[in-house]
Amino acid sequence: MLTTGVPSRSLRAVSAAVLVSATALVSPAVLPTAAAAVCKDVQVVFARGTDEPPGLGRVGQAFVDSLRGRIGNRSMGVYAVNYPASYDFLAAADGANDASAFIQDVVNTCPNTRLVLGGYSQGAAIIDIITSVPFPAVGFNNPLPPDVPDHVAGLAVFGNPTTKVGLPLTSSPVYGSKAIDLCNFGDPVCSGGDDVPAHRSYGPDGTASQAAAFVAGLL
Template structure:
């Protein structure tokens, strides 16, 4: 419980110190070249997430000039309830399925920070059960749609504290940032402020994703 409360405090503190970059949300029927699907961290403010989602989307817009980008904020509580990550998991998969059916040429970049990384992990078939604010898998992106996921960008991923990581189909398309000492993703980590510093990795994450589109 102490770790869960710490995570909440970290996210709330981040909202007080990080400026929000406005990113347009995608409608279900909006077709674009790339749909950036972002799951924010626990209690994280911002359109897609002030610490990660918004700066990553902004960086992608700059690197993918000539491409049409939309964004989607995963609809889930992002709180400390036991079903929060599972709700995000279900919403993310439903969104990808809906968009893929409506927009045959659209590809996806999945972004997850903190609890949002649990949401993305579950959605690509890597269970976050047992991790801080994690949950069992309730839905997975269908195998037929896997090639349309261009990149997976994870930050402060709680499953890493369990010794887990993204393996299998998505491994080569995934970059997973864990700051030294971040107690959410590093077992035994003691630098609570490290969990708030992932805005600094937005450009590197966008460069990684752009190289796979």
């Protein structure tokens, strides 16, 4: 399900939706990359799902692999958001702070780099926070400056908790036209369904390729 629309967003709804992501399940992932030292044409920032080991996570890796094959000879950097990804969902604020710091560093040091932001489950909620909350709150103390949207080419989230409460990333008045917010039918994290396997199937089911094609079209 690809959601659209432009309802208002709020920190309360975003924070509440983070708590919904408890059903996110795990799989192996690559280790996170270091902060970018060389400017890339494209820089992906991806936040893994709950209880996945440090790195991009299964969905993030599938998305990055698919996107890399769609951007021709352009260089691409990859950053895995550094945060606990634990069942202490308030710690998602740590991920939001980390992602924001990295994004700001890229914008300041590599102004011509096109940013791609993404996340799965609790990681999707992190992307919601940094794109929707312009002030410090609930542990999030590093909001993005107002010029950052000019550097963001596209956003892709999977199993996004805020979609369940009617606030998909596509509803953002700033980022909505650049975003794809994918929710599998029956996924209990992003919909009213109760099909837990639907939440596990992002990536291999073709959604990573779908998101990569959407983002590549914006680059």
